[in-house]
Amino acid sequence: MxxxxxxxxxxxxxxxxxxxxxxxxxxxxxxIDQSGPFRRRVxxxxxxxxxxxxxxxxLLRTKQDDNPRRLLTASSxxxxxxxxxxxxxxxxxxxxxxxxxxxxxDVLLDRHGAMGSRGMLPKAVQQAFPSSxxxxxx
Amino acid sequence: MKQLLCAAVLxxxxxxxxxxxxxxxNPMQSGNAAMKYWQAIALLPHFDEKQEKLLENWNTxxxxxxxxxxxxxxxxxxxxxxxxxxxxxxxxxxxxxxGPGLLLPHLAKCRTLGRLAALQIRYEFDNGNVxxxxxxxxxxMSLARNAGSDPxxxxxxVGYAIESFALEAIAPYLPGLDKELLSKLAAGTAKLPKIAxxxxxIGTEKTYMNGWLLKQMEAAEMxxxxxxxxxxxxxxxxxxxxxxxxxxVLDSIDTFAKAKQYSNDLMAVYDELFKAFNLPYAExxxxxxxxxxxxxxxxxxxxxxxxxxxxxxxxxNRYQAKLALFLAALAVAEKGPDELKAITDPxxxxxxxxxxxxxxxxxxxxxxxxxxxxxxxxxGK
Numbered sequence: 001m002x003x004x005x006x007x008x009x010x011x012x013x014x015x016x017x018x019x020x021x022x023x024x025x026x027x028x029x030x031x032i033d034q035s036g037p038f039r040r041r042v043x044x045x046x047x048x049x050x051x052x053x054x055x056x057x058x059l060l061r062t063k064q065d066d067n068p069r070r071l072l073t074a075s076s077x078x079x080x081x082x083x084x085x086x087x088x089x090x091x092x093x094x095x096x097x098x099x100x101x102x103x104x105x106d107v108l109l110d111r112h113g114a115m116g117s118r119g120m121l122p123k124a125v126q127q128a129f130p131s132s133x134x135x136x137x138x
Numbered sequence: 139m140k141q142l143l144c145a146a147v148l149x150x151x152x153x154x155x156x157x158x159x160x161x162x163x164n165p166m167q168s169g170n171a172a173m174k175y176w177q178a179i180a181l182l183p184h185f186d187e188k189q190e191k192l193l194e195n196w197n198t199x200x201x202x203x204x205x206x207x208x209x210x211x212x213x214x215x216x217x218x219x220x221x222x223x224x225x226x227x228x229x230x231x232x233x234x235x236x237g238p239g240l241l242l243p244h245l246a247k248c249r250t251l252g253r254l255a256a257l258q259i260r261y262e263f264d265n266g267n268v269x270x271x272x273x274x275x276x277x278x279m280s281l282a283r284n285a286g287s288d289p290x291x292x293x294x295x296v297g298y299a300i301e302s303f304a305l306e307a308i309a310p311y312l313p314g315l316d317k318e319l320l321s322k323l324a325a326g327t328a329k330l331p332k333i334a335x336x337x338x339x340i341g342t343e344k345t346y347m348n349g350w351l352l353k354q355m356e357a358a359e360m361x362x363x364x365x366x367x368x369x370x371x372x373x374x375x376x377x378x379x380x381x382x383x384x385x386x387v388l389d390s391i392d393t394f395a396k397a398k399q400y401s402n403d404l405m406a407v408y409d410e411l412f413k414a415f416n417l418p419y420a421e422x423x424x425x426x427x428x429x430x431x432x433x434x435x436x437x438x439x440x441x442x443x444x445x446x447x448x449x450x451x452x453x454x455n456r457y458q459a460k461l462a463l464f465l466a467a468l469a470v471a472e473k474g475p476d477e478l479k480a481i482t483d484p485x486x487x488x489x490x491x492x493x494x495x496x497x498x499x500x501x502x503x504x505x506x507x508x509x510x511x512x513x514x515x516x517x518g519k
Contacts, residue, residue: 084239084372089242091240091241091290091292091346094242095238095347098295098449102295105292109245109246110194112243113247113250114185
């Protein structure tokens with residue numbers, strides 16, 4: 001048994017490495033070159049996944065309204081101030097009008113009632129799709 | 139195998155579908171009326187200035203070709219008002235957590251729907267379609283009740299306004315209705331949902347106006363010391379005439395601790411205002427006035443936040459008196475003025491006053507409006 005192993009080892013030891021051929025070197029070089037875009041794609045995919053995860057996390061965080069720290073961000077302050085503009089039918093503007101007089105409330109309700117009619121929507125809303133052709137025109 | 143599976147799934151689905159269908163013979167659908175109203179709102183045409191004027195004066199305009207044209211373009215809307223009236227509930231899904239920024243876009247539109255429907259009632263009766271007129275009336279009453287179903291003062295007031303359109307529109311035609319239709323009106327009105335009460339709206343004011351302010355100021359202060367002022371200032375009126383008043387509020391509330399204290403003190407005022415509605419009717423208005431004035435004197439946040447409760451309280455009384463007068467008028471139209479003996483004026487100790495008119499009658503309550511006149515309801519042309 002030992003004798004047999006010794007002869008095998010001797011034969012293996014007698015083998016000498018053959019130098020790498022130029023053709024093989026060229027082929028490996030080409031393969032490495034071609035794997036460049038693939039790697040880039042892997043990185044792109046990983047990046048997209050990370051961005052998506054980040055977006056989901058952000059969305060979940062913004063939904064936590066009960067947390068008082070989340071109720072307000074620096075950018076939300078002007079937004080809230082905007083909501084109390086009488087362009088929008090908010091509880092605050094109606095209450096303010098009612099405190100003035102019931103007639104003032106009537107006038108404001110009438111104004112909001114006409115919004116959307118006779119092009120009275122605020123500009124931003126009116127021009128939401130300024131150049132979209134109507135699909136019902138044809 | 140696939141076919142067997144499909145058959146099994148179908149056999150399970152069929153009974154589920156059958157159960158989900160509205161039962162024939164039951165006119166009440168389980169849907170949300172608000173969804174029907176929104177469809178009616180989406181169908182509102184773009185009225186030109188002339189048409190808007192017509193609608194504004196729906197109760198006095200002649201029922202000529204112009205009025206007819208206005209109504210013809212609104213037939214689909216009327217259909218949706220009818221469908222909404224058969225729904226079991228109305229849920230507007232309002233974003234209360236927005237506090238004072240809560241948007242109420244349906245209210246102004248419901249008023250427009252209300253005016254259209256009131257004009258429709260006039261038109262139906264004028265053309266002899268009395269049964270359709272009664273149906274239109276009940277649909278409009280349903281819209282009024284549903285528009286005012288949220289415990290928000292403005293919603294409640296809009297509900298009252300729409301209901302007043304309905305009561306005014308049908309008044310000239312009541313004496314001409316037969317017993318069957320009068321009974322249908324009484325039964326249909328009794329089944330309608332109720333408009334929320336002003337006292338319920340006080341709870342909303344407490345939680346979503348003052349409570350919202352406190353929460354927001356706390357959050358702002360945690361984020362950046364001193365930022366609570368921005369929240370407070372966002373509630374100020376942009377009206378230049380109120381600049382001085384706004385500055386006064388800011389001067390009186392110069393620290394966050396004070397702002398918090400005033401807000402907490404105001405919570406107790408809302409509770410007292412709510413309790414005032416449990417007093418006998420004659421004492422309520424004075425108590426509300428006293429509490430509001432006291433709070434405004436001692437608490438600068440009260441100046442900013444407390445609503446005009448005296449006006450809404452008066453409107454609620456007027457509404458309740460009008461409704462009671464209408465129901466009494468139905469009874470008189472059906473069975474004669476003797477029926478009044480069995481009906482007590484909710485704002486007096488006895489029955490309503492009765493006065494015969496050339497083509498109808500007038501009922502009057504002891505309740506006086508803010509202009510000092512007694513609230514009354516005239517029927518007949």
